Amino acid sequence: MRKITLYTTLLLGLLAVSSCSDFLVEEPQTQLTEEEVFGDEDNIRLLVSGLYTQWRNTKQDRGGFMFTLGTDEAKQGGQQVHENNVQAALDKYDGALNSTNSSLAEQWNKRWPVITAAAKAVKYASSNELKAQAAFIRATLNFELAMLWGPIPIVDQDNMQEARQPIADVFEFIIKDLELAVEHLPTTQTDKKIPTKGAAQALLGKVYMYAPEESGFRNYAKAVEYFDMAIPQYTLLNNYGDLFTTTLNQNSSESIYAFQFVNMWPDNNMAQHHAGSRAVADLDGNTYFGGYDLALPTEYYYKNKADGGIWEDGDARKAASIRYDFTLPDGRQPQITWTGQADELEPHTRKFEDIRTQGLQNFWYSGGLIYYLRLADILLCKAECMNELGQTADAVNLVNTTVRKRAFAGLPAEDYSWPTGMSQSDFRANIMDERMRELGFEGWRRMDLIRTGKLVEYVKERNKWAKASGTIASYHMRYPIPDSEIKQNEFINPEDQNEGYR
Structure with a gap:
């Protein structure tokens, strides 16, 4: 976040992106008050339209994977690690993961102009639905920042708080935004980039589930209440792989909210560019599973259970999630011929491949949807909350009859069902693996590890680079506040830095 004095410039730039037409009044004026600019509902609509593009762009290009790195699910390719020490720190958790880390600072800085512009829309929009749309976007970004960085400023036009605020206040603010969204968003939207009431309900449930215990807002019963509002509005697809097939309509009955991309610039997501194999890319730039190895699955994510990984025999999600075969369409087998990082031909994620x-x-022009919320995630979240509420048998039944039933379609139930007598602690361990099988590379793993307190334990054993470095510590549960923020924001001082980075 920049100092408040810079917000107007950032906001005007955001509006300029949203439309080719001038958002100002036709009469030339050298100075307009904020009330005059935003008193026009057309300007507010332009502002909100621009918000969707800017919010979506936080998931575009390399930034879409930055928070996935350094988990037990994803790691950088070897060449990436050797080429970029700053970015490599996100996996290594070494001394370069500090307040001057530009890879993290870029992600921090991308989000605050969107939050600030959303605050303008919440204040000045006369339409409750436009207020609700802007509040939803502000809540998503505040939720993400608070989970990853901890206490953050609260950008509210009526009560601007530029210093880092107590985590309880931050989550109270997030919840109020989502309550507004639940109240005023419609149940359906023709324009899929606009969230629905169901999306707000699902996210509000996740906020109550994920909120740090010290915030006082973690409430599994409330989470289930909101999940139960959202769940009946959606249905699982029969075939898991259809979720990621770009020649099908990905805005399916299972999608609660997805970032809308197409395989044409500037609306391509570039995800395959960063998730594919460099060895294949060197052979054929138009091979849809080529790429540049930014984000690769860990061995834990791609191996079978018998080999120390997560995959069970018969799970259809395995082939839909991971590419094991790099045979080119013309039958050629790629070979490592350059400096030689063997992981180029190890398994890669295939969820972002765009045929x-x-x-x-x-492959830079990949443009499938990037899911933010989908039904399978919410069903697993509900089951996890039920387990925490002492309803383990019912939680097991929910997982067995929905997510796992689809994953093992055609197999007898006894072959894939978890035992109803599973203990609460065993369920906690099993649901984390199930979430990886179902939701790998969809952006929730780091938050899952943070909220369960498993980040250090799991990452230091399952992430190749973190294990080799041996420096991951408990303070890495939060990212460092960027040094640029401390220097530019007079309300955040060096002593306000997260512990471990001072």
């Missing part, structure tokens, strides 16, 4: 680029466009 529409095959032989026509570089």
Whole structure:
């Protein structure tokens, strides 16, 4: 976040992106008050339209994977680690993971202009639905920042608080935004980039579930209450792989909210560019599983249970989630011929592969949807909350009859069902693996590790680079506040830095 004095400039830039037409009045004026600019509902609509583009762009290009790195699910490819020491620190948790880390600072800085512009819309929009849309976007970004950085400023036009605020106040603010969204968003939207009431309900449930215990807002019963509002509005697809097939309509009955991308610039997501194999890319730039190895699955994510990983025999999600075969369409087998990072031909994620680029466009033009909320996630979240409420047998039944039933379609129930006599502690361990199988590379793993307190334990054993470095510590549960923020924001001082980074 920049100092408040810079917000107007950032906001005007955001509005300029949202439309080719001038958002100001036709009469030339050298100075307009904020009330005059935002007193026009058309300007507010332009502002909110721009918010969606800017929010979506936080998931575009390399930034879409930055928070996935350094988990037990994803790591950087070897060449990436050797080329970029600053970025490598996100996996290594070494001394370069500090307040001057530009990879993290970029992600911090991308979010605050969107939050600030959303605050303008919440204050000045006369339409409750537009207020609700802006509040939803502000809540998503505040939730993400608070989970990853801890206490953050609260950007509210009526009560601006530029210093880091207590985590309880931050989550109270997030919840109020989502309550507004639940109240005023409609149940359906023709324009899929706009959230629905169900999306707000699902996210509010996740906020009550994920909120740090010290905030006082973690409440599993309330989470279940909101999940139960959202769940009946959606249905699981029969085939898990259809979720990631770009030639099908990905805005399906299972999608609660997804970032809308297409395989044309500037609306391509570039995800395959960062998730594919560099060795394949060197052979054929138009091979849709080529790429540049930013984010690769850990061995724990791609191996079978018998080999120390997560995959069970018969789970259809395995083949839909991980690419094990790099045979090119013409039958060629790629070979490592350059400096030699063997992980280039180890398994890669395939969720972002876009077959529409095959032989026509570089993989940089991948453009499938990027899911933010989908039904399977919410069902697993509900089951986890039920387990925490002492309803373990019912939680097991929910997982067995929904997410796992689809994953093992065609197999007898006894072959894939968890035992109803599973203990609460065993359920906690099993649900974390189940979430990785179902939601790998979809952006929730770091938050899952943080909220369960498992980040250090799991990452130091399952992430290749973190294990080799041996420096991950408890303070890495939060990222460092960027040094640029401390220097530019007079309300955040060096002593306000997160513990371990001072």
